[in-house]
Amino acid sequence: MATSFSATLPLHGSQESRLSLTPIRLAPPSSFLGSTRSLSIPSSRSRLYHAHAARRSPVVGVQEVVKDKKITNSLLITKEEGLELYEDMILGRSFEDMCAQMYYRGKMFGFVHLYNGQEAVSTGFIKLLTQSDSVVSTYRDHVHALSKGVSARAVMSELFGKVTGCCRGQGGSMHMFSKEHNMLGGFAFIGEGIPVATGAAFTSKYKREVLKQDCDDVTVAFFGDGTCNNGQFYECLNMAALYKLPIIFVVENNLWAIGMSHLRSTSDPEIWKKGPAFGMPGVHVDGMDVLKVREVAKEAVTRARRGEGPTLVECETYRFRGHSLADPDELRDAAEKAKYAARDPITALKKYLMENKLANEGELKTIEKKIDELVEEAVEFADASPQPGRSQLLENVFADPKGFGIGPDGRYRCEDPKFTEGTAQV
Amino acid sequence: MWGILGRRAVVVDGGFSASCLRSRMRSGLVSARSYAAGSKEMTVRDALNSAIDEEMSADPKVFVMGEEVGQYQGAYKITKGLLEKYGPERVYDTPITEAGFTGIGVGAAYAGLKPVVEFMTFNFSMQAIDHIINSAAKSNYMSAGQINVPIVFRGPNGAAAGVGAQHSQCYAAWYASVPGLKVLAPYSAEDARGLLKAAIRDPDPVVFLENELLYGESFPISEEALDSSFCLPIGKAKIEREGKDVTITTFSKMVGFALKAAEKLAEEGISAEVINLRSIRPLDRATINASVRKTSRLVTVEEGFPQHGVCAEICASVVEESFSYLDAPVERIAGADVPMPYAANLERLALPQVEDIVRAAKRACFRSK
Numbered sequence: 001m002a003t004s005f006s007a008t009l010p011l012h013g014s015q016e017s018r019l020s021l022t023p024i025r026l027a028p029p030s031s032f033l034g035s036t037r038s039l040s041i042p043s044s045r046s047r048l049y050h051a052h053a054a055r056r057s058p059v060v061g062v063q064e065v066v067k068d069k070k071i072t073n074s075l076l077i078t079k080e081e082g083l084e085l086y087e088d089m090i091l092g093r094s095f096e097d098m099c100a101q102m103y104y105r106g107k108m109f110g111f112v113h114l115y116n117g118q119e120a121v122s123t124g125f126i127k128l129l130t131q132s133d134s135v136v137s138t139y140r141d142h143v144h145a146l147s148k149g150v151s152a153r154a155v156m157s158e159l160f161g162k163v164t165g166c167c168r169g170q171g172g173s174m175h176m177f178s179k180e181h182n183m184l185g186g187f188a189f190i191g192e193g194i195p196v197a198t199g200a201a202f203t204s205k206y207k208r209e210v211l212k213q214d215c216d217d218v219t220v221a222f223f224g225d226g227t228c229n230n231g232q233f234y235e236c237l238n239m240a241a242l243y244k245l246p247i248i249f250v251v252e253n254n255l256w257a258i259g260m261s262h263l264r265s266t267s268d269p270e271i272w273k274k275g276p277a278f279g280m281p282g283v284h285v286d287g288m289d290v291l292k293v294r295e296v297a298k299e300a301v302t303r304a305r306r307g308e309g310p311t312l313v314e315c316e317t318y319r320f321r322g323h324s325l326a327d328p329d330e331l332r333d334a335a336e337k338a339k340y341a342a343r344d345p346i347t348a349l350k351k352y353l354m355e356n357k358l359a360n361e362g363e364l365k366t367i368e369k370k371i372d373e374l375v376e377e378a379v380e381f382a383d384a385s386p387q388p389g390r391s392q393l394l395e396n397v398f399a400d401p402k403g404f405g406i407g408p409d410g411r412y413r414c415e416d417p418k419f420t421e422g423t424a425q426v
Numbered sequence: 427m428w429g430i431l432g433r434r435a436v437v438v439d440g441g442f443s444a445s446c447l448r449s450r451m452r453s454g455l456v457s458a459r460s461y462a463a464g465s466k467e468m469t470v471r472d473a474l475n476s477a478i479d480e481e482m483s484a485d486p487k488v489f490v491m492g493e494e495v496g497q498y499q500g501a502y503k504i505t506k507g508l509l510e511k512y513g514p515e516r517v518y519d520t521p522i523t524e525a526g527f528t529g530i531g532v533g534a535a536y537a538g539l540k541p542v543v544e545f546m547t548f549n550f551s552m553q554a555i556d557h558i559i560n561s562a563a564k565s566n567y568m569s570a571g572q573i574n575v576p577i578v579f580r581g582p583n584g585a586a587a588g589v590g591a592q593h594s595q596c597y598a599a600w601y602a603s604v605p606g607l608k609v610l611a612p613y614s615a616e617d618a619r620g621l622l623k624a625a626i627r628d629p630d631p632v633v634f635l636e637n638e639l640l641y642g643e644s645f646p647i648s649e650e651a652l653d654s655s656f657c658l659p660i661g662k663a664k665i666e667r668e669g670k671d672v673t674i675t676t677f678s679k680m681v682g683f684a685l686k687a688a689e690k691l692a693e694e695g696i697s698a699e700v701i702n703l704r705s706i707r708p709l710d711r712a713t714i715n716a717s718v719r720k721t722s723r724l725v726t727v728e729e730g731f732p733q734h735g736v737c738a739e740i741c742a743s744v745v746e747e748s749f750s751y752l753d754a755p756v757e758r759i760a761g762a763d764v765p766m767p768y769a770a771n772l773e774r775l776a777l778p779q780v781e782d783i784v785r786a787a788k789r790a791c792f793r794s795k
Contacts, residue, residue, distance in 0.1 A: 134537065167568060168570035170568055170569075171568040175568040175569070177565070177570075177573055178572065179569070179572035184536050184537075185561075185565070185568075194529070195525065195528070195529020195530050195557065196529050196530075196557075196561055197533060198529065198530045198533055199530040199533020199534040199535070200533045200534070200536060200537045202530055202533065202539075203538060203539050204537070206489070206515070206539060209515055210486060210489075210515045235521070235526025238521060238523070239520070239526055239527070239530060396566050396570055396571040397566065397567055397605050398629075399566050399574030399629035402661075403608060403630070404659055404662075404708065405608070405624045405625075405627075405628045405657075405660030405661065406624065406627045406629070406657070407657065408657050410627075413659050419662075
């Protein structure tokens with residue numbers, strides 16, 4: 001067992017057998033470059049990339065896989081699953097809309113980054129996870145926390161800075177942590193969450209191999225297109241593939257890093273290709289379609305649970321609002337926004353559910369109403385909650401109550417009355 | 427267990443950290459001589475190695491990660507023998523990717539393991555400082571106590587010999603200014619063992635600043651310190667030498683210099699009290715102030731850059747709390763305010779020397795200009 005964890009990793013040949021996504025086909029870069037700016041890749045170069053990819057690791061365009069399934073007339077989801085997905089996406093959308101309202105009313109302050117438009121990615125991945133799986137996110141983390149199970153009340157209170165928030169008001173919008181639901185943050189620095197997620201996946205593997213516990217927890221790391229130009233991303237792709245960690249790297253490529261277009265800042269904008277360069281499969285998927293995302297997620301999560309290692313999934317998605325509520329959002333083309341607004345993931349799922357007779361208008365309206373009430377109630381709860389007490393300022397700096405460490409008897413030294421007597425040992 | 431074997435396999439030279447039985451037997455014969463002589467000595471290197479070894483065998487959640495810690499036996503041989511003893515699942519040779527592996531260590535600590543992350547020198551920790559501060563130090567606070575990070579970041583800190591500007595900076599002041607981190611700086615072998623064991627057991631992130639030039643130095647070590655449950659308290663300084671005329675506070679390698687300076691001062695009739703800080707954060711203000719109230723004079727010494735340094739903090743603390751006890755202005759000896767030069771004579775000028783400490787103490791005692 002020791003050797004499988006160590007350095008060498010065969011890159012050729014054996015990769016194919018491990019990836020079980022069939023049919024394995026090379027997909028041309030899809031119309032994700034559907035932003036109004038076009039990028040010309042010299043065609044000979046793109047062929048070369050595909051040839052390379054064929055030799056190293058199979059890469060799949062999931063559109064083909066999903067289309068195949070549709071043709072054979074079996075539905076991708078059951079009614080319960082469909083309603084669950086719908087409810088989760090509606091929760092994400094309503095919650096974020098409410099955040100915007102509350103921000104403009106002065107109840108919320110600082111930096112608030114909203115997730116409108118990207119709900120399919122969060123719902124598609126997180127609804128497949130168990131409570132003990134971990135999720136690591138960026139500053140755009142409200143919806144990840146909600147999907148993972150943190151209650152709307154706790155998130156809203158946290159945003160209002162109240163003591164009933166998930167971090168008692170000490171974290172804020174960008175730092176949603178929940179030990180109970182294994183939501184490991186909420187990081188303000190882009191790329192910071194990726195190594196932390198890799199470490200959580202590492203722990204999963206360590207628990208299995210060294211501590212001999214029954215652990216097949218996976219970790220999902222969410223981050224954006226801008227992060228993919230950051231060194232830490234590549235360092236972690238390397239190590240995750242090297243140690244075969246149970247992690248899924250999910251790129252929420254919404255084409256914009258504040259006002260910097262992905263195409264202006266990246267030499268090769270096709271992020272899924274960076275996976276095979278490190279020895280893991282790279283998959284590109286339409287992130288505006290929750291069912292496609294879910295199919296890819298299922299495969300990636302199963303792979304990770306089986307111990308086959310990491311996957312890089314690039315989701316083409318779009319944020320309907322600006323980078324944050326303070327962003328005037330002047331650089332993005334109205335036509336581009338309209339194009340993606342037409343591909344709203346919630347509308348798409350609604351259409352799918354109704355066309356395939358999985359739900360009717362009435363059921364969906366009931367869900368919407370329920371969520372509306374939930375979010376309203378969360379706001380009332382947050383409003384009514386008290387602000388943190390003054391003594392909370394100095395609490396929780398250390399896990400160890402006064403910062404003096406643990407004594408040889410295994411208890412906190414500050415609890416030992418002798419410790420505070422007298423001064424230093426001579 | 428290690429304590430008993432340690433007695434027989436005490437240091438011979440250059441740190442045979444004796445993790446394999448055969449070498450224990452071999453060195454057992456040689457060390458019998460020092461055993462017969464009555465005092466046990468241990469190098470700082472062996473002290474650190476034994477501390478990590480014992481903590482790893484006591485708790486399977488402890489693992490070591492860093493560059494060259496495994497097959498190379500440690501860049502400075504601190505982790506010698508650990509790969510053979512615990513296997514590659516617990517001793518990781520990482521790629522050269524500080525930000526990546528430090529972050530992985532932090533993530534593993536979030537999820538419940540206890541990593542000991544080694545930086546080849548703390549200068550390289552600058553590539554990972556975001557993780558040390560933003561994801562490790564601040565997490566317990568940001569998550570309101572839900573997520574604690576029981577990680578240790580260790581490695582050599584400060585100037586070595588002739589390694590140039592980019593390998594010689596002292597990071598004590600930078601890390602000690604961050605709430606949420608504990609910063610320790612051992613001097614002797616006993617400090618090294620006790621503080622490292624305390625750090626590994628600690629539920630919070632600890633930055634453990636060693637010193638490369640101290641690794642090979644031998645110090646006497648007591649029976650108590652060789653016991654496997656020995657650990658020193660965090661946040662308590664040690665009075666290395668008692669005195670009544672002037673207080674000299676310092677940490678790490680400078681403690682040795684201060685003790686030598688105290689010898690020289692004793693010849694001139696000045697009795698210096700030398701305090702080994704051991705813990706830079708939390709700083710043992712109580713001990714420092716009690717000592718200054720006794721002696722009325724303070725000389726504070728460090729190797730790092732002077733502006734905003736550890737000495738500055740100690741001076742501020744003493745002026746705030748013991749102002750009316752001071753009989754002389756506080757004296758601050760720090761490294762020169764320049765990046766470390768390479769030339770040997772310039773390097774000597776850039777670092778505090780024993781003469782500097784003696785001169786400052788005399789100034790504080792109004793015996794010289």
